Amino acid sequence: MKVLLASPNFHQPRGNTVTVQRIANGLKNLAVETEIISTTEEASWTSFPQADLIHGFHAYHFYKFMEKLDKKPDPYMVTITGTDLNHDLFDPQKRKDVFASLHGAQAIHVFDDKAKTVITNELPEIKDKIFTIAQGNSDFPDQNPHIQKEENTILFVLPAGIRRIKDVPAAIHSLQRLHIKYPNIRLWLVGPIIEYDEGDDVKELISEHQEWVSYIGQVPHAKMGSIYQQADVVLNTSYSEGQSSAIIEAMSYGIPVLVSNNAGNRSLVSHKKTGFVYDTQNEFLDYSEQIINNNKIKQGIGQQAKQYIATNHSSTYESEAFLAIYNQILKK
Known part of the structure; x- marks a missing residue:
């Protein structure tokens, strides 16, 4: 299986970047091939690279990126991040695109059940395809600090x-x-x-x-x-x-x-x-x-x-839960 992960601002050190890279690393441990692209940087994309499934992050940015493509992805799923849940979903200028992004997705991932409730209140007809998977935790190697805290502070x-x-x-x-x-x-x-x-x-x-x-x-x-x-x-x-x-x-x-x-x-x-x-x-x-x-x-x-x-917030559970959703989508 190959999954394409499409994230906004991937080459900038933001929270979405950490999340997407961690998910990619976890899927690799489960023998899933992944490729990551950024949906907000200048590129002459006309179609997604070949993959069995497209997994977009941030409903609004992902949808605006899809609009530029000659061929729309099928199937795809979407992860709702912070800004699209708390702002874009209620922004009169972006709300329609967020709705379209979610309606077209085979599955919608949120980080917690409260986010699921927020979306369900706005779009009750998509309730059955919303899945809650909490963020996993990253493991860090033991390293000597490159900057030292002052003593007695x-x-x-x-x-x-x-x-x-x-x-x-x-x-x-x-x-x-x-x-x-x-x-x-x-x-x-x-x-x-x-x-x-x-x-x-x-x-x-x-x-x-x-x-x-x-x-x-x-x-x-x-x-x-x-x-x-x-x-x-x-x-x-x-x-x-x-x-x-x-x-x-x-x-x-x-x-x-x-x-x-x-x-x-x-x-x-x-x-x-x-x-x-x-x-x-x-x-x-x-x-x-x-x-x-x-x-x-x-x-x-x-x-x-x-x-x-x-x-x-086990990263292992996070990876296994995503793989289960991917398999469910592809079986359809």
Whole structure:
């Protein structure tokens, strides 16, 4: 069997890229041949490369790419990611294309049951072809860190590409208040600049707080393990998420996570059980202090998070579940 994985912005270090590459690696272990193409970069595609099945990621981008082709794929399935679920599905200018993408798919994959409910409320007629498969976890090799945490510091890490939806400035503004009380706090921002205007704003903030905020930039995904191993807290400040690979990875290391209250984060983090979910800046500061000052809370939540990921986000299960769906589609 050969499966073509079609992802937006695949050659940029984004969450979709991590997800698609992990899925490809898992399918390879099951003797499935895969090929990955990007659906958003300039290319003179007139048809998909030969494959038994096309698996598109991000319903809107995938559909707009298909519109440019001389020959439409048959069969295909679609994975709903973050932006298409939380924004494009309800955008008057994109909604029709998202609907068409989903109607034409033989199967639709979502990361959690709440996402399935959202789609079913909009398109009840496609309920029976929606499948829930949680994101799998990535394994990282043991590596010496290429950057070292300062001794006797409390390290917050925000792994995110810099774009508006990730709300990176919120982390700096919030921790700025905490830094007054705890001057040994440090913040690492890890990820590429994707939106340059937002990048300029973040760089300006960093320059104002360079004694405790560091922009690490893009780190190859295979080396992220060395970042997580040094973190005391991992943050997600996004306005909306699908299901963050970085949060899954951090939790698998037993690191307390502090995340904004959006649907994707709530699908991963149970408040005060496997991490902290905040709504306001004051809550962010309160939960940060609990992690800083209470080792029992920090260790307990970290261990529960680690166990939760091991139980619910197996990459092996993820690959096997996709293969079962592929086989079901091809039998039809």
